[in-house]
Amino acid sequence: MPAATDILDISPVVPVVVLDDTTHAVPLAQALQRGGIHTIEVTLRTPVALEAIERITGEVEGISVGAGTITAPGQAKEAARAGASYLVTPGSTDRLLDEVADTGLPALPGISTVSEALRLAERGHRALKFFPAEPSGGVPYLKALASPLPDLSFCPTGGITPDNAGNYLALPNVRCVGGTWLAPRDALAKGDWGHVEALARQAVSLG
Template structure:
C-alpha cells in the first residue's frame, strides 16, 4: 500500500488537474484525448458511466501510450477487475464500500477511493489507504471541510472533485492536504458534440495557467 501511495502522489502531482471524462461516442475518444493533452492535461480519468468507458481505456492505452489513463466511477470489485483487464493505470471511485476497499488492497493498481466523511476515511485508513477523492467536494464542505479533516488526519491527502471550477480551483490547490483536483468544466458536452477540440484545448491550458499564478495566500501577504 505504501508503494501505491507513492504512485498516487507522483501521478497526482504531475497531473495537478484530473479531467473526469465520460465518453458518449466512440469516435470522440482520440480527438478529445488529443485536445486535452495539447492543453497540458495528460493524466485522464475515463469514467465507466457509459458503455464506451472500457473501450476508451483500451484504445488510449494502445494508441496513446504517452498518456496516463485511469478508470473512474468504479463501483464494485467486478468493475475494478474489468478496468484492470482494459489496461487502466489507476482506479477512482465516487465512494467506498468495505468490499471495494478490500479489493483495492489486492489490486496491482493504485486506488483512489471516494469519501465524504471522516468515518469513510477511517474505513480506508485501517486498510492502509492514505489518499482519497473528496466527492462531491463542494457539497461535502469544500475547503472548510479539507481544513477540518487536516487536523485528525495529518498524513492524508485528497483529490477534491465535484463543484471544482476556475473560480475556486486555487482555493482548493492552496490547501496543504490537496494533491490535485478533478473536474470536467474543460469538456463541455456541446463542444464535444460539435467537435470543437480547439476550445477544449484552450480551456484546458487556461485551467492549468490558473495554477501558475500567485496563490491566494501569497496575494493576501502582498
C-alpha cells in the same frame, strides 16, 4: 505505473470525463495533452467507457488513464483489463476496496467523512478522493481535516469549477482537483478540440 500518491501530482486538474462516443476518446486525450494535461479519468457511466479506455491507452502515449466511478462488482477488473493505469471510486465499501486492491492498480478511493478517511488510512491509503466535494463541505471541510489528518492528501471532485478550483488547490492537503468542465459535451459533439486544448491550458495555470 504511478503510485497512488503520484497520481495527485500529474496535473493540478484531473479531467473527469463522460464519453458517449468512442471516436471522441483519442482526440480528446490528445487535445488535453497538447494543453499540458497528461492524465484523464474516464468514468464508467456509459456503455462505451471501457472501449474508450482501451483506445486511449492503445493510441495515446504518455497519458495516465484512470477509470472512475468504480462502484459495482467486477468493474475494477474490467477496467484493469481495458488498460486503466489507476482506479477511482466515489465511495469505499470493504468489498469494493478488496476488489480494487486485487487488481494491483493504484487507486483513489472516495470518502466524504472523517470516519471514512480514518478507515482508509488504516488500510494504508494516503491519497483519497473527496466526493462530492461542494455538497460535503467543500474548502472549509478539507481545511479542517488538515490538522487532525496531516498524512492524508485529497483530490476533491464534485462541484469543482474554474472559479473555485484555486481555493481548493491552495489547501495544504489538496494536491489536485477533479473537474468535468475540461470536456464539455458541446465541444465533444462538435469536435472542437482547440477549445478543449485551451481549457486544459487554463487548468494547468491554476496549479
